[in-house]
Amino acid sequence: MEYYDLHVRFPFEKFGEAGFSRICVWNRDIEEFEDHKHGEKLLLLQSNDPDYIKPRIKRASLINDPDYKLDMGIVRAAAKYGKVFEIPVRPVLTSSGIERAMLMKRMSRFLELCSKLGADYAITSRARDQYETKHPAELISVGCALGLTYDQALRAITEVPKSIMRTRV
Amino acid sequence: MGVKPTMREKRRYLGFRIEADGRLSGKEAEAGVLKGILSFIGELGFAKANPKLIRFDPESGIGILRCNVPKVERVQGALSLVNSIGGKKAAIRLLGVSGSIKKLGKKANKKAI
Numbered sequence: 001m002e003y004y005d006l007h008v009r010f011p012f013e014k015f016g017e018a019g020f021s022r023i024c025v026w027n028r029d030i031e032e033f034e035d036h037k038h039g040e041k042l043l044l045l046q047s048n049d050p051d052y053i054k055p056r057i058k059r060a061s062l063i064n065d066p067d068y069k070l071d072m073g074i075v076r077a078a079a080k081y082g083k084v085f086e087i088p089v090r091p092v093l094t095s096s097g098i099e100r101a102m103l104m105k106r107m108s109r110f111l112e113l114c115s116k117l118g119a120d121y122a123i124t125s126r127a128r129d130q131y132e133t134k135h136p137a138e139l140i141s142v143g144c145a146l147g148l149t150y151d152q153a154l155r156a157i158t159e160v161p162k163s164i165m166r167t168r169v
Numbered sequence: 170m171g172v173k174p175t176m177r178e179k180r181r182y183l184g185f186r187i188e189a190d191g192r193l194s195g196k197e198a199e200a201g202v203l204k205g206i207l208s209f210i211g212e213l214g215f216a217k218a219n220p221k222l223i224r225f226d227p228e229s230g231i232g233i234l235r236c237n238v239p240k241v242e243r244v245q246g247a248l249s250l251v252n253s254i255g256g257k258k259a260a261i262r263l264l265g266v267s268g269s270i271k272k273l274g275k276k277a278n279k280k281a282i
Contacts, residue, residue: 089249089250092250093250093252094252096208097208129258130188130260131188131190131252131258131259131260132252132260133260134249135262135263137245137263138245138248138249138262138263139249141242141245141246141248141249141263142246142249142250144242144245144246145209145242145243145246145247145250
């Protein structure tokens, strides 16, 4: 099975050893991602303002709202145009206590809404160094902790990222 | 007289490797792992999971943790989210889950630890 990590923020050379088939490294200069091996590019749309996200959904490959606001309009539009929400693990990893609990609650509710409205989501690591990288099994465990079933979490690191790579901008 | 086999606590063994920014002693590793689980699944979850560090090798950073079957997924999630141990930057890599230590060793060896 091919595993993908669509958002890594450092040159992660040993991604094959970590169990991934392909990764995308964030490129600070052009604000796009680049497939580590194949030079393909993805566009991340990130904002906590729904009015900023809505008109730009069609252009984006990945969408992320750091606050995980429950906006049915955005989720419906993403489902309609086949766009994918990014669920990064790093914010959960770097927070603790009540902050982590609240963040996980918001993520969990957001994933529930995505599942209900048929929008896709991809779990990514957003790792900035080797200690923040996660193996596929670990990403699945985090997905399960966020309320996904094993199959949903598995799909979020296999089929969904693969479909983005196929229909990239 | 013990309990019936059906009433026995069902356990799973989790193999893991700690990658840290420096050498960790057994006590540091145990404290870090258990603290990570406690902070993630809470006191009640911790009591139900009943995690215990069975062994830990400070040289290789490889260890075995035991917990109850219904809470395995939660414990796995908790281990994945540990980012520092004993004040050092660290990550816990899961090597495998098994019902016996012997089989866990075989699984871990297959992963070329």
